[in-house]
Amino acid sequence: VTIRDVACRAGVSPATVSRVLNNSDHPVRPQVRTRVEQAVRALGYVPNRLARSLLTRETAAIGLLVPDVSNPYYAMILRGIEDVASQAGRAVVLCNTDRQPDKQRVYLRTLLERRVDGLIVGGGTVTAEDLRPVQDRVPVVAIGRHPVPLPSVRVDNVAAGETAARHLLALGHRHIACLAGPLTSTTVRDRAAGVARALRAVGIALACRHVVATDFTAPGGYGATRRLMRHETRPTALIAFSDQVAIGALRALRDLNLAVPQQVSLVAFDDTPLAAFVSPSLTAVRVPMYTLGLRAAELLLALLAGQPAASVVLPTRLHVRESTGPATGPKE
Amino acid sequence: VTIRDVACRAGVSPATVSRVLNNSDHPVRPQVRTRVEQAVRALGYVPNRLARSLLTRETAAIGLLVPDVSNPYYAMILRGIEDVASQAGRAVVLCNTDRQPDKQRVYLRTLLERRVDGLIVGGGTVTAEDLRPVQDRVPVVAIGRHPVPLPSVRVDNVAAGETAARHLLALGHRHIACLAGPLTSTTVRDRAAGVARALRAVGIALACRHVVATDFTAPGGYGATRRLMRHETRPTALIAFSDQVAIGALRALRDLNLAVPQQVSLVAFDDTPLAAFVSPSLTAVRVPMYTLGLRAAELLLALLAGQPAASVVLPTRLHVRESTGPATGPKE
DNA sequence: TTGTAGGCGTTATCAT
């Protein structure tokens, strides 16, 4: 059932139906308008956006490329994006890349074929080469720092890393290690750089083996912690690059009979709702994930509206809770 | 740049280009084929799926309606769906309904306008009326039990509820309460029904005030637990309807100086990766969320391929960990 | 083996 059928039934032309449906500013006699509306209802007519898009060259769809939505970090970002997109009448097409270059390429390609109006990329792992065929066709907004120059919404992860490290340094910790995420992630690298910088500022070097790569999961954090704590010179403080990793670390430390924070302090990143509820509650650097998505979507919409792109850097803040404490002062 | 431009540059007709691009079984001279391929590359031609879809009446897109992707439960489901969809060359359009009827209606409508090939609904909150205009246009698969008859993929939540309750009964618990989710969710109602049934079987009634509604979050679980434990007759065991809720409960119990499992036992639902890592680790009924999404997508693809729809019921299993123990036998 | 032409469902332009 097409617009012609409706036109037929209402005894008008397709053009008129179109005008009624789109609340066009073109004048339509009220009589006719209601006749059309009745016909629409009677026939259960649902306009075909494909046909419309073909003509208008707008799909009202945006693509989202992230490593993995089952990671709460990206799930929250996605929620922020979808909220503003839907409010603007736009649909979100989701793609999970798992940080795999070939997946990324394929997804980017199909998103272009689908003629999304714009897209948002996260994870910091899309290359300039992947993006070249995309960038001059549709606006692209990045979440997080990307190797490619792109309008972006991000937090200053270097500063955040420094904040985490300084907190521990202030508590007297000198042996600090990182439970990082995938080392291909710019976010991970920036946080590690921040930690390293804060340590260097007080004359401490962050040894390579004190930055343990893992994935952003609790099991990953668990394994990384156990591996790390095997070393003869155990760190007295850990910085986990996500809440999930921190929760895994917490369990590993418990299994190793290391009390948190009495023997080992732990700082987490992200600060999802869980951080405040686990025991001990996690001292964490809050990253405003929902807002990250929200602002990214807003930025993209602005670009689509022809407005200038102003990259955004959102603030992070350290929330001190139970998982950090003074370096074993009493004993040593 | 359209297919005509490519045709032009390659010195052939659009039809030939189309045949090359779609690997049509229609014969094309190898020479010509490579000429076309070169032209495609030279021009950076990206086919327009909208135009294609308009003609073929297939968009290779599927819609997904869930309450909230930032809930790990749905995030995992989404991941499962997206994995099989992308493998089948299909895109997933995500919609967050927040269980709000009007949002659902709007989304269903726009998904129809976009001519998705089919859709998957989760959350058990879509009504028959909402679905009527949809169902006879595109195949719909449900995740979880729905008030509407629909091919579905689900777990037996009644049985799962029974399992959880029986575990506690076997440990000697007689005062059992539920930290439920939104009572509009069929999943929640089924689990509660299962618990009630198991209790009834041993002559215990599940009082209304022992089923506390909340949302599926840690703060929600925290608040619900505190409210519940104010009662003079405290339950000795709690059943939380998600891991998040359970983690909130764990914190509330700690704040109330109630030891888990010594004074209060706790069973969780879902069993996300976190469950095994928090302390005490959670005895939980595992719900295979990823598989739920996977199978739902497979079911939808089967329907789209014209194959018959066979609803699926996935098994759940109780994983006993640290959060449950015998009812205060020694003391009472 | 290749090309031509018609149409998928809309909207925009130009008449009326």
Place this chain on the structure above:
DNA sequence: ATGATAACGCCTACAA
């Protein structure tokens, strides 16, 4: 105020 007509970019009979 309404209608006819021509695209939008592609696929697919059918013709050559």
